[in-house]
Amino acid sequence: MAASVYSVTQVNNYIKNMFNQDFLLNRISVKGEVSNCKYHGSGHIYFTLKEGSTATLTCVMFAGNRRGLNFELKEGQNIIVDGTVTVYERDGKYQLYAKSITLDGVGALYQQYEELKNRLEEMGMFAKEYKRPIPRYVKKVGIVTSRTGAAVHDIINISTRRNPYVQLILYPAQVQGEGASRTIVAGIEALDRLGVDVIIVGRGGGSIEDLWAFNEEAVAMAVFNCSTPVISAVGHETDFTIIDFVADMRAPTPSAAAELAVYDYRIFKENLDEYNRRLLSVVRGKYDRLASRLEQYKIRVCKYNSPSYKLIEKRKRLLDIEDELGEAMKRKLKDNRQKLMLVSEKLNGLSPLRQLARGYSYVTKEEDKGPLTSIKNVSVKDGLTIRLSDGSVNAVVTDVKAIKE
Secondary structure, eight states, X not given: OOOOOOOHHHHHHXXXXXXXXXXXXXXXXXXXXXXXXXXXXXXXXXXXXXXXXXXXXXXXXXXXXXXXXXXXXXXXXXXXXXXXXXXXXXXXXXXXXXXXXXXXTHHHHHHHHHHHHHHHHHTTTTOGGGXXXXXXXXXXXXXXXXXXXHHHHHHHHHHHHHOTTSEEEEEEXXXXXXXXXXXXXXXXXXXXXXXXXXEEEEEOOOOTTTTGGGGOHHHHHHHHHOSSOEEEEESSTTOOOHHHHHSSEEOSSHHHHHHHHSOOHHHXXXXXXXXXXXXXXXXXXXXXHHXXXXXXXXXXXXXXXXXXXXXXXXXXXXXXXXXXXXXXXXXXXXXXXXXXHHHXXXXXXXXXXXXXXXXXXXXXXXXXXXXXXXXXXXXXXXXXXXXXXXXXXXXXXXXXXXXXO
């Protein structure tokens, strides 16, 4: 008798039913490390749970179950997945269908971190309006960190190099382990009462457990309530703690915090020298301009108001007037000469001598000096004097005739 032959679908369906009938697989919790995490556009999350390099389990969380996920699923997280293991019939592969996901171990701390961060943010403790500016030129810097850690040495070295005149006040705090948050809070409050210009709170890098004291709510509240500006400097550049969001300024490292808090004295001195040079240049320029103007005023006062200058000016004016008068007299004389010539021409035209030169003569009786103008005033044998242009002639009248009309 031949054996029964089944289709792929029948086999996959049979195996799926076996999985579904298994009580353990219907409600199971599996822990592992997140790998190959992908958020699909549909809202589903596809990822793999792995245990070192020895085993992997394919997982999926459908969009409908994501409402209970209060953190973002990322590579490397240690999580606990609650759900059902069953077979995906199309591929014939089994996978874990996640209904809820929680962080495990370090992940639990991270979940606490996110919850506190969200709560403080909702309270407005991260708001920009509460951030105070760091004073530009500080005289006293308070430091809350471990006495023996590398952070305090970095802060001291950089602060001393940038400005040896700044006073550094260390409050030795416990920055890790049980009771660390209480000493950090006490340090912040003590330095705040002391009246320093700025407070640096921090430590070197470490794991999330090592840095956890700076994620405590009490430390965050102490930073928020501090009247002195606070710079947080916890861990390395990639490490973020709760006080980084509450502080007035975050520094990626303790060394960077010292650079942010302490103004470089050399730059300050160079700027001061430059300002001094500019000020001297401006003052000298102003002085030179005023001195030049004063010299001009002095010349004007001494020159224009002196008796000799006024006498010279009067003489110049007198010479100018004399020249003007001479020119006026010349113009007047010229005008009068022209007028005299015109009158002379007119008189010359009326002169008897000119008439005589044209052939006329001037006749007078010897006994009468007046001109003889009519035959009625002369008789035969009267003596006459006839004046010509070049002399005179004496004559006797021999006959008198009248002009017949």
